[in-house]
Amino acid sequence: MTVLVVILGVLFWESFKPGIVHFSNDGPLGVLMSAALAVPDALTGFWMDLNWIGMNGGTASSSLTYLLVWILGPVGFAKFYPPIALLLLGAGAWIFFRMLRLSPGLCLVAAIASALNMNFFSNTCWGLGTRALALMSAFLALAALMNRRRGNPWLNAALAGLCVGLGVIEGADNGAIFSLFVAAFVVFQSFAEEQTLARRLVSSLRLGVVGLCAAFVAAQVLVTLTGIAAKTSRGAKAEAAASTPLTPEQKKVEDDKQYIFATQWSLPPGEMMLRTIIPGIYGYRMDTPNGGEYWGRVGEYWGIPDGPQRRASRYSGAGEYAGILVVLVGLWAVFQAGWRGGGTKPIFEPRERRYIAFWVAMFIPAMLFSWGYHVPFYKLVYALPYFSTIRNPMKFMHPGHMILMILFGYGLLGLSRRYLEATQASVSSLGERFRNWRAKAVPAEKWWFRFSLLCAVIGVFGFVGYANARGSLTRHLQEIGFPEEPQAAAIARFSIGEAGLFVVFLLASVAVLTLLQLGVFAGNRKKWAVWLLGVVVTVDLARANLPWILHLDYRLQYASNPIIDILRKEPWLHRVAVFPHGMIQQRPAADQIATANQIWRGPYWLQRLCPYYNIQSLDIPQDPRAGTEKTNYLARLPTKRLWELTNTRYIIGLAGAFADALNQSLDPERRGFRVHTAFTFKQNPENNIGAETNTTGPWALVEFTGALPRAKLYTQWLVTNYSDAALETLASPAFDPHSVLLVHDDLPAPAAAAAGSNAVPGTVEFVSYAPKHIELKADATAPSILLLNDQFDRDWSVTLNGKPAPLLRCNYLMRGVQVPAGPSNVVFHFQPSLKGMKVTLAGFGVGVLLCCLLAISKPRLPERSTSTAADAKPK
Numbered sequence: 001m002t003v004l005v006v007i008l009g010v011l012f013w014e015s016f017k018p019g020i021v022h023f024s025n026d027g028p029l030g031v032l033m034s035a036a037l038a039v040p041d042a043l044t045g046f047w048m049d050l051n052w053i054g055m056n057g058g059t060a061s062s063s064l065t066y067l068l069v070w071i072l073g074p075v076g077f078a079k080f081y082p083p084i085a086l087l088l089l090g091a092g093a094w095i096f097f098r099m100l101r102l103s104p105g106l107c108l109v110a111a112i113a114s115a116l117n118m119n120f121f122s123n124t125c126w127g128l129g130t131r132a133l134a135l136m137s138a139f140l141a142l143a144a145l146m147n148r149r150r151g152n153p154w155l156n157a158a159l160a161g162l163c164v165g166l167g168v169i170e171g172a173d174n175g176a177i178f179s180l181f182v183a184a185f186v187v188f189q190s191f192a193e194e195q196t197l198a199r200r201l202v203s204s205l206r207l208g209v210v211g212l213c214a215a216f217v218a219a220q221v222l223v224t225l226t227g228i229a230a231k232t233s234r235g236a237k238a239e240a241a242a243s244t245p246l247t248p249e250q251k252k253v254e255d256d257k258q259y260i261f262a263t264q265w266s267l268p269p270g271e272m273m274l275r276t277i278i279p280g281i282y283g284y285r286m287d288t289p290n291g292g293e294y295w296g297r298v299g300e301y302w303g304i305p306d307g308p309q310r311r312a313s314r315y316s317g318a319g320e321y322a323g324i325l326v327v328l329v330g331l332w333a334v335f336q337a338g339w340r341g342g343g344t345k346p347i348f349e350p351r352e353r354r355y356i357a358f359w360v361a362m363f364i365p366a367m368l369f370s371w372g373y374h375v376p377f378y379k380l381v382y383a384l385p386y387f388s389t390i391r392n393p394m395k396f397m398h399p400g401h402m403i404l405m406i407l408f409g410y411g412l413l414g415l416s417r418r419y420l421e422a423t424q425a426s427v428s429s430l431g432e433r434f435r436n437w438r439a440k441a442v443p444a445e446k447w448w449f450r451f452s453l454l455c456a457v458i459g460v461f462g463f464v465g466y467a468n469a470r471g472s473l474t475r476h477l478q479e480i481g482f483p484e485e486p487q488a489a490a491i492a493r494f495s496i497g498e499a500g501l502f503v504v505f506l507l508a509s510v511a512v513l514t515l516l517q518l519g520v521f522a523g524n525r526k527k528w529a530v531w532l533l534g535v536v537v538t539v540d541l542a543r544a545n546l547p548w549i550l551h552l553d554y555r556l557q558y559a560s561n562p563i564i565d566i567l568r569k570e571p572w573l574h575r576v577a578v579f580p581h582g583m584i585q586q587r588p589a590a591d592q593i594a595t596a597n598q599i600w601r602g603p604y605w606l607q608r609l610c611p612y613y614n615i616q617s618l619d620i621p622q623d624p625r626a627g628t629e630k631t632n633y634l635a636r637l638p639t640k641r642l643w644e645l646t647n648t649r650y651i652i653g654l655a656g657a658f659a660d661a662l663n664q665s666l667d668p669e670r671r672g673f674r675v676h677t678a679f680t681f682k683q684n685p686e687n688n689i690g691a692e693t694n695t696t697g698p699w700a701l702v703e704f705t706g707a708l709p710r711a712k713l714y715t716q717w718l719v720t721n722y723s724d725a726a727l728e729t730l731a732s733p734a735f736d737p738h739s740v741l742l743v744h745d746d747l748p749a750p751a752a753a754a755a756g757s758n759a760v761p762g763t764v765e766f767v768s769y770a771p772k773h774i775e776l777k778a779d780a781t782a783p784s785i786l787l788l789n790d791q792f793d794r795d796w797s798v799t800l801n802g803k804p805a806p807l808l809r810c811n812y813l814m815r816g817v818q819v820p821a822g823p824s825n826v827v828f829h830f831q832p833s834l835k836g837m838k839v840t841l842a843g844f845g846v847g848v849l850l851c852c853l854l855a856i857s858k859p860r861l862p863e864r865s866t867s868t869a870a871d872a873k874p875k
Helices: 002-011 029-033 064-099 104-115 118-125 129-146 153-171 173-193 197-204 206-217 219-241 248-262 269-277 308-312 324-338 350-370 378-382 393-420 430-440 443-468 470-479 485-517 523-548 562-567 589-601 605-612 628-636 639-645 658-665 724-731 835-856
Strands: 020-022 551-553 575-578 648-654 673-683 689-693 699-704 711-714 717-719 741-743 762-770 773-780 784-791 796-800 803-805 808-810 814-819 822-830
Touching: 002 064, 002 104, 002 523, 020 064, 029 064, 029 605, 064 104, 064 118, 064 129, 064 153, 064 393, 104 118, 104 129, 104 393, 104 523, 118 129, 118 393, 118 523, 129 153, 129 173, 129 393, 153 173, 153 206, 153 219, 153 835, 173 197, 173 206, 173 350, 173 393, 197 206, 206 219, 206 835, 219 835, 248 378, 269 324, 324 350, 324 393, 324 443, 324 485, 324 523, 350 378, 350 393, 393 485, 393 523, 443 470, 443 485, 470 485, 485 523, 562 673, 562 689, 562 699, 575 589, 589 605, 589 648, 628 724, 639 648, 639 724, 648 658, 658 673, 658 699, 711 762, 711 773, 724 741, 741 784, 741 808, 773 784, 784 808, 784 822, 796 814, 814 822
Parallel strands: 575 648, 717 741
Antiparallel strands: 020 551, 648 699, 673 689, 673 699, 711 784, 762 773, 773 822, 784 814, 796 803, 796 822, 808 814
């Protein structure tokens, strides 16, 4: 694997520079630096305190990813996670291909093709290295099932199940999708290898072993997801009980909206096929320079009328290129396995031909499912349990690409047997070799030669026609969302250039296969074939993947600014939010608010700077599955009351008379809004948008002095049901949340003296703050309830002066505790159940034991094979 280490080291060489990290859209350095995700503490539970009013994150999974975060630290992880994840993928692929009886050199070629496959390479560079690790786990599971040298089918099935569970831990729904294909392979293998029906049925029971072991090792993830889903369901049921039932027409509208939401990221059939063999014909990402912007249809809001709004939503973020040589060799394997003509001894064994047919058959549903809403039958799949929760139909191309790699491996195996293990010919010139080959070639070889030439001719003429249509392509791009002629022209040039490079590598691939077919690398020249195949695959996939590699100077990316400096000071005492877009209609104020929203919610402030400096915001970068109780809470409460109840003290808004306008419209009595600091946004190096103070700047950090403090004592409270009525009370202008608290637990009403008193209830101070451990010192003048304006959750516990106390649900979503008069020490502690983590760790222990048993077990006798003697030797 040294060669793969060198390849990845060259591709990611900038990661070795001081201060440089790799770009990550999902899980950027700022998130890794946040206190909530500090490892190893997050492994026993993490509370996401930086967005909304806090959210239960369960426990960080006991995965390779979090192990790497722990070992490398946030900065080291941001530097080296992509190449390490891809290296591990390549290693898992290498082990699988050895089980196919490929030579070590050809295993390396297949491993390079797997590690550099654009589908997983691009996702890894996007920050989703878990998908590469999920594929690694699938390869290891298949390798265990294909292992015929050591152990026994039941031991190997158990080990395969543990590998599937590891894939679920890493990839969640992606790992679950891979598990479906592994499960199908287990059943097929039983029928493909056993001779009698009884033995086939018994062997099929291995599927149960695989499933049980997978659930065993993935217990932590499954328990966490089930627990959160159950809590969400309980909240939804509680809200639904008081809601007006939907009419059939309303229900259909809501179902259609959900279907549109769930299938937005679907691959158009034609686009999928072209992107699989031509890497950049539709571009890469929307921010790829020099005309590399993505212009396909993935991500468009197809449920709204066509036009600029529909096109503005596209964002690829992922590639589909498998490598033209990979596809050609895979097709060669399928062609040879399916050839039924006479004239030669079969290259593949009957069992291998059945496996190739199986993987071809499995590629069809993977491809069709990835098309999503573009095919009508996806609605049938969507109606099945679990499938409706998979938002991204494109994810089904993950196993599709795995299948292409497997067929590539079988193709390399067949090429080696047919053309590399043969006796080396004495002729030297290519012309003489061709004449000898044509005289001796069997029909299957001649038909493949004609097919490869046809592919080359179609590729050349297709490129010429595409290049001549540049004007039409430019006009088409202007119609679908790129109205500026220079940008559209640049995109057209880029796309045509990618088509030209495709032709170059197509011709090179056809030439390599032709040389193999002519016997140029037979006998002792086999190693040169391995090197040539490896070079073509590496150069092709590496150059295609370069646009996905983006390094950043995190010292510039995460540089602070005056506004951040204000918000980062004791951030647990306040929250911040951007003024909602759409509440102001007058221009230019509406445009300035829209700009503030775009910058604040964009990839820098809310998603990077805020977590990096542990700034707590009411806003959430992405919240596609908001719970019912949160949705109702936001829908029922007026904006000012929302900020008031959630301790939102700072508002990103406008300078000048904006604060006075807020006072007049939202808070005419208390007039709690005032301009704290005027500023202007400033473009910094690395395209980071910072800020600088400016008394004449158009934007301002507005302070809302009327927001409730994070912690407060109440001597007056109302006991109410947890229902819509509570929300109506909270939203009522007559309700004063500064003096009265709503409690949703069975609690006695306050004493008459305390209830009627106007005296100050007492004081509360923070002794210490950590995301899942908060210590407060309260000094109450009377029996009181201490309100902590963080979200209520049953995984929080509270102690009062060192003794457990009941955790109260207050103000619909917040938590609190009853305290006596006088000084009290209150500690809130977050601790989700660790049962799932303990089961998962036990599963890892069993996996280590199984590997040890496999290592010390005696090798089984080699099976009879129709392959060459060299392939039949134990390796």
